[in-house]
Amino acid sequence: MSAPVRIAVLAGGVGGARFLRGLREAAARRWPDGDGGTTAAITAIVNTGDDAWLAGLRITPDLDSILYTLAGVNDEQRGWGRVGETERVSAELAEYGIGWPWFTLGDLDLGTHIARTSMLRDGLPLSAASARIHSRWPLGVTLLPMTDDEVETHVEVDDPESPDPDQRIRTMHFQEWWTRYRASLPARRFVQQGIETATPAPGVLETIEAADVILLAPSNPVVSIGTILNVPGIRAALSRGAGRVIGVSPIIDGSVVRGMADACLTAIGVATSASAVALHYGARIAGGLLDGWLVDSADNQAVESLAAAGIATVARPLWMVDLEKSAAIADAALELGLRAR
Amino acid sequence: MSAPVRIAVLAGGVGGARFLRGLREAAARRWPDGDGGTTAAITAIVNTGDDAWLAGLRITPDLDSILYTLAGVNDEQRGWGRVGETERVSAELAEYGIGWPWFTLGDLDLGTHIARTSMLRDGLPLSAASARIHSRWPLGVTLLPMTDDEVETHVEVDDPESPDPDQRIRTMHFQEWWTRYRASLPARRFVQQGIETATPAPGVLETIEAADVILLAPSNPVVSIGTILNVPGIRAALSRGAGRVIGVSPIIDGSVVRGMADACLTAIGVATSASAVALHYGARIAGGLLDGWLVDSADNQAVESLAAAGIATVARPLWMVDLEKSAAIADAALELGLRAR
Numbered sequence: 001m002s003a004p005v006r007i008a009v010l011a012g013g014v015g016g017a018r019f020l021r022g023l024r025e026a027a028a029r030r031w032p033d034g035d036g037g038t039t040a041a042i043t044a045i046v047n048t049g050d051d052a053w054l055a056g057l058r059i060t061p062d063l064d065s066i067l068y069t070l071a072g073v074n075d076e077q078r079g080w081g082r083v084g085e086t087e088r089v090s091a092e093l094a095e096y097g098i099g100w101p102w103f104t105l106g107d108l109d110l111g112t113h114i115a116r117t118s119m120l121r122d123g124l125p126l127s128a129a130s131a132r133i134h135s136r137w138p139l140g141v142t143l144l145p146m147t148d149d150e151v152e153t154h155v156e157v158d159d160p161e162s163p164d165p166d167q168r169i170r171t172m173h174f175q176e177w178w179t180r181y182r183a184s185l186p187a188r189r190f191v192q193q194g195i196e197t198a199t200p201a202p203g204v205l206e207t208i209e210a211a212d213v214i215l216l217a218p219s220n221p222v223v224s225i226g227t228i229l230n231v232p233g234i235r236a237a238l239s240r241g242a243g244r245v246i247g248v249s250p251i252i253d254g255s256v257v258r259g260m261a262d263a264c265l266t267a268i269g270v271a272t273s274a275s276a277v278a279l280h281y282g283a284r285i286a287g288g289l290l291d292g293w294l295v296d297s298a299d300n301q302a303v304e305s306l307a308a309a310g311i312a313t314v315a316r317p318l319w320m321v322d323l324e325k326s327a328a329i330a331d332a333a334l335e336l337g338l339r340a341r
Numbered sequence: 342m343s344a345p346v347r348i349a350v351l352a353g354g355v356g357g358a359r360f361l362r363g364l365r366e367a368a369a370r371r372w373p374d375g376d377g378g379t380t381a382a383i384t385a386i387v388n389t390g391d392d393a394w395l396a397g398l399r400i401t402p403d404l405d406s407i408l409y410t411l412a413g414v415n416d417e418q419r420g421w422g423r424v425g426e427t428e429r430v431s432a433e434l435a436e437y438g439i440g441w442p443w444f445t446l447g448d449l450d451l452g453t454h455i456a457r458t459s460m461l462r463d464g465l466p467l468s469a470a471s472a473r474i475h476s477r478w479p480l481g482v483t484l485l486p487m488t489d490d491e492v493e494t495h496v497e498v499d500d501p502e503s504p505d506p507d508q509r510i511r512t513m514h515f516q517e518w519w520t521r522y523r524a525s526l527p528a529r530r531f532v533q534q535g536i537e538t539a540t541p542a543p544g545v546l547e548t549i550e551a552a553d554v555i556l557l558a559p560s561n562p563v564v565s566i567g568t569i570l571n572v573p574g575i576r577a578a579l580s581r582g583a584g585r586v587i588g589v590s591p592i593i594d595g596s597v598v599r600g601m602a603d604a605c606l607t608a609i610g611v612a613t614s615a616s617a618v619a620l621h622y623g624a625r626i627a628g629g630l631l632d633g634w635l636v637d638s639a640d641n642q643a644v645e646s647l648a649a650a651g652i653a654t655v656a657r658p659l660w661m662v663d664l665e666k667s668a669a670i671a672d673a674a675l676e677l678g679l680r681a682r
Contacts (some may be wrong), residue, residue, distance in 0.1 A: 056459030092452020111433020
């Protein structure tokens with residue numbers, strides 16, 4: 001019996017969740033374990049830069065989006081949170097003036113937040129608390145937070161309403177910018193507070209270094225994948241690892257697949273195109289990250305120029321509209337990643 | 342216009358809540374403000390010895406029982422918690438193995454706990470956090486925690502199952518003894534952890550000293566009223582104050598009005614009778630607390646002997662079966678307290 005294939009994935013929230021669900025399915029078909037699962041070992045390294053303290057509770061939106069999706073308890077219609085959710089506690093919190101009125105915490109979701117926070121307050125690191133929470137469901141994927149340290153993405157925006165012309169920069173938590181303002185306030189820059197001193201969570205570097213293939217999910221290249229890559233040590237582990245690094249474009253035909261990644265790309269001076277994001281990550285042979293890149297069939301024209309830049313690129317349908325399509329995308333990424341170098 | 346009558350009440354949970362609701366009504370009749378309320382200033386000093394950290398949240402059962410009852414949102418049928426309560430979050434916590442399985446936290450109730458804990462984590466003392474929470478409803482009564490410090494009543498019980506004969510004492514939080522074991526394990530003693538270094542919350546001593554009358558609600562004499570009295574400074578303030586101190590018996594005809602106070606009295610060697618509890622508090626003229634004492638009509642035989650011991654005692658129906666009865670009891674206590682000394 002050969003050793004299981006080891007797959008590492010860098011992932012953000014909802015896009016990462018759908019991709020991982022497809023990957024789990026693709027792996028179960030390629031390497032079936034005879035029991036509906038896979039012999040492949042899939043480990044996701046998840047962005048925690050969107051995390052926040054809210055109403056005294058530690059919220060980890062990306063970990064939870066992936067958890068709920070892989071557990072099959074996510075709300076497919078709404079696109080986030082738990083299915084069958086209610087908001088009785090949130091209504092009470094609003095009466096007491098606690099929390100963010102524009103960020104509703106569902107009752108079932110609050111169960112997760114309270115459990116996590118209780119463990120954190122007891123001294124468990126986030127990775128251990130998450131592992132305990134994840135053990136509730138058979139996920140088929142190991143989820144690791146990128147770091148146990150508190151890293152929070154904040155956004156600097158122009159504040160034209162400030163009375164003091166020298167004070168026209170306002171800083172807010174990423175969640176406020178993203179959820180409250182729907183990324184409509186032009187971002188000057190993103191500040192990942194605490195990232196300089198953050199260390200990768202236990203297992204993160206080992207997972208990357210031991211992986212046969214490393215996939216970048218079609219998540220936000222700036223505030224999801226970009227934040228993970230900024231944790232000291234992670235980028236170097238990707239360069240050092242023997243596994244091929246394959247990314248999946250979150251941009252299709254010049255538009256974002258979901259969310260408002262274009263606003264984030266604009267802030268860092270990267271065009272909203274599949275090509276520009278690939279070149280932002282960079283070709284591994286030129287000191288960047290990517291061995292390969294998946295673009296949508298609509299971006300077929302990018303294949304040749306990216307290949308010329310040293311990034312093996314293939315075009316496939318990239319809309320993750322259902323499990324079958326997501327599995328096909330993940331399978332194409334695996335195909336590219338496992339191709340002999 | 343004369344200064345408002347100032348009434349201070351020492352109170353525990355459900356018994357204290359019903360008594361305070363009756364007192365608010367009695368005061369509105371004696372000293373109406375023309376708007377359905379009262380010109381009297383009623384301040385309750387509430388036991389916090391039943392408080393606990395549970396699932397990372399600070400639970401204050403007595404403060405909340407009184408809050409919900411005075412706000413009119415309590416569950417009269419069940420006798421505790423919020424009316425219309427659900428337990429969706431609790432079911433999630435159980436799945437994660439967080440919390441006490443024998444202590445269910447309702448969803449609406451959790452809103453209060455999360456709000457309170459959030460404020461405490463932000464550095465607010467309990468008295469300030471409570472005041473913010475209480476401001477949601479017009480209560481007509483000011484509720485002060487006895488202390489801002491964490492005092493928790495623990496119970497020492499025999500543990501006959503211990504393999505080591507020298508280790509047959511087990512200590513548990515009062516809530517576990519009371520709620521999980523329904524006080525069925527004989528208590529060796531009660532330990533109020535943290536009480537030696539606790540200080541009365543802001544306003545507590547001032548309230549007692551300035552009061553025209555001080556009432557001891559028919560709450561548990563050991564773990565509710567007894568705990569309040571053990572906060573350093575409170576007993577002395579009662580002795581020092583000009584206001585008469587009137588207690589209402591929580592024992593009727595040798596039985597507890599509600600709860601399992603008999604198990605607590607037994608542990609401290611006090612008989613379960615209206616007389617014994619009065620003598621446990623002691624006559625103020627003999628260095629104890631009480632100027633006056635209300636017993637149930639069924640305990641009429643105790644009136645003379647207690648009077649002889651220096652405690653002015655009257656017998657009245659003491660079952661707080663409805664608002665009218667509770668108001669009559671409170672009014673009798675006021676009558677006794679405001680009688681010229």
